[in-house]
Amino acid sequence: MDTKVGVFICEGCDIAKSLDIDKLKEHATGECKAAHCASHRAYCSPEGVQEIKDAISANELNRVSIAACSGRVFADLFQFGHDILVDRANLREHVAWCHEPNDEDTQMLGEDYIAMSCAKLSNSAPPDEKTLEISKDILIIGGGVTGMQAALNVANADYKAILIEKENELGGWSRKFHKLFPKKAPYKDLEDPNHEAMIQQIENNPNITVRKSTKIKRTKGQPGEFDVTLQNGSGEENIRVGAIIQATGWRQYPTKKLEYLGYGKSPNIVTNIEMEEMAKSGKIELPTGGEPKSVAFIQCAGSRDKDYIPYCSAVCCRVSLKQAKYIREQYPDCKIYIIYKDIRSPQQYELFYMQAQADDGIFLTKGEIENVAADNGKIKIDVSETLLGEDIQIETDMVVLASGMVSTNKVGNKFVDIGPMEKELLIGGSEDEKDEDEEPKSEEAKEFLEGGKKAAAGAEAGPEILNLAYRQGTDLPSLKYGFPDSHFICFPYETRRTGIYAAGPVRAPMDIATSMNDAYGAALKAIQSVEAVSVGKAVHPRAGDLSEFDFFMQRCTQCKRCTEECPFGTLDEDEKGTPLLNPNRCRRCGICLGACPERIITFKNYNIVMHSKMIGSISMPDEFDEKPRILVFICENDAMPALDMVGQMRMKYSPFVRFIPVRCIGSTNVIWLNDALSKGFDGIMLLGCKKGDDYQCHFVKGSQLAATRMTNVQDKLKQLALESERVEIHEIQIDDYDKIPKLIDDFVEEIETMGYNPFKGM
Structure with a gap:
């Protein structure tokens, strides 16, 4: 037609x-x-x-x-x-x-x-409309409170849930807790753990299948068609599911790392987990025997420290307030000291904190720990930078270290202060990153990653939870702290593996109440995913997009740019390096299209020819008209909305600029820049999202890839005797709209000073 x-x-x-x-x-x-x-x-x-x-x-x-x-x-x-x-x-x-x-x-x-x-x-x-025969069952990994709540949410929405737990019983950390923070008004009374009631609901729900003492041996395929091999003591079981929720929780920061706070110097220096176990057993007492007359809690034991855990573990302050309440109830005359950097007890939990402040037996002070030493059965703590500015020494019978939370997605326990894209760990982990107690990679993982569909040379070492048969690694890619985010602000549950969602402390430190709420979001996203995939639609960020990539394989040179640069592991490859397509993993960002030097990748509604024709359709004044032309490729996710805001605010900028929206700045193919310069454009600008540790790129690393490619483009311009400054790349957050007019006008002024494109009119 x-x-x-x-x-x-x-x-x-x-x-x-x-x-x-x-x-x-x-x-x-x-x-x-x-x-x-x-x-x-x-x-x-x-x-x-x-x-x-x-x-x-x-x-x-x-x-x-x-x-x-x-x-x-x-x-x-x-x-x-x-x-x-x-x-x-x-x-x-x-x-x-x-x-x-x-x-x-x-x-x-x-x-x-x-x-x-x-x-x-x-x-x-x-794009073609389609209906796919897929599985809509949801696999939930982790039988703690988060995983159980996710399974119940899935089942109550009338979808089949398969819940697996590596231990021989459900409940996770909740089984180890004596009491929980208050979850309802007046936010003062501790509550009993609710895992037993949840387990009963799980067992009575016909839509939920439970597999205990079970791990995943291998996960292959794509959303709607994940083929998962489960392994337990009785053998292997193969299942097909449509989406996966990883709710594997957290682990305690290793106690051996807390020696600087005295751990190991005295049996009476314990962690908050050990204190919880004492309370759970029914009797809190000194490990050396006897009743404590005084107990000190040291907050941020390893957390908020650039040498240990750089982030806040979110729950430790309230855990210490809770455990102080345990001790005061059992020993009314016992004095409690809480030494903190900041007390973080947000929202209604402020009322819980205020209750502790009102207790005459609980003493709180801000301070920095200088030394913790055991001395004749007592423990002495030297504290500086207190609220009153004085250095003090506290002598106590017992010390509780508020140790932090580490995502189970984190490999090792060293937190390297590098950006998410620079963290290219070799399979098995770099020597810097490994923890001495870390288990070696399984033989199956080594076999997969070293042969067959080879993993990328820089694939991130994984904890072997999912055991994905993906070129880019066995597990969810993580940021520098080990959390598996894709775009934390806009898509908190999404990971960089389409159709696999993270919930609970595996994705961010959080308490049980927050984890249960988190399970609702992840369950709904998993359901949304299988429904979208069943009709060939993208889930996010381009929700509802029916377009699907098409590869003209006859021209493929096996350069591996597409398989390596895709942020979402969409493409595997065979032994020769030829891409193996998994369309249901695709998020339609077009980064592969921007990467391909042979231009073999296309979408029906987004392709190389389309953009080249758009560039060619722009009128090009003669240089004697003194009307320069600047072409701007602008990301549709943050930069384009920011440009819209410029118009809404009636802010002025040069009329010599033409904007072409792109799905991601990383989808910009170098051929478009060549076309623009050949057409006679005097300057080219790329406006993308912010890159770095707190990146804003909706497709994770599009801005970083574009910046790398532009360096090569600028080198090429020099070879053609063109000024490298004719091509610029900038990063724009959505709230940077007020910077755009000056950015544009300064570039136009620079081009006018530089002179017109010598290829104009040729």
């Missing part, structure tokens, strides 16, 4: 006051070869929408360009069926609201955006 593009130009929101609508229509049907063009006072009105529908029917249109407001507005309103592709040319935020009205340059800008939209539509096709 021939493509027939219809252009619909809105006159509202100052567009008609800034642009000559008749000239725009003439440009659309002339230069852009649109089959139909019309205008309306407000296409977002019921009458306007109906006019578009009537025009589609009357003119047999299958492509619709709406030249109006941002594509982030009224997205659902302008949908006319699967076979009708829709694009939005932003004449409001990007033209009328940020440039001089009725100006020649503003008019040219509006015409170029319509031309780019028509070129985009003419070189796109509707």
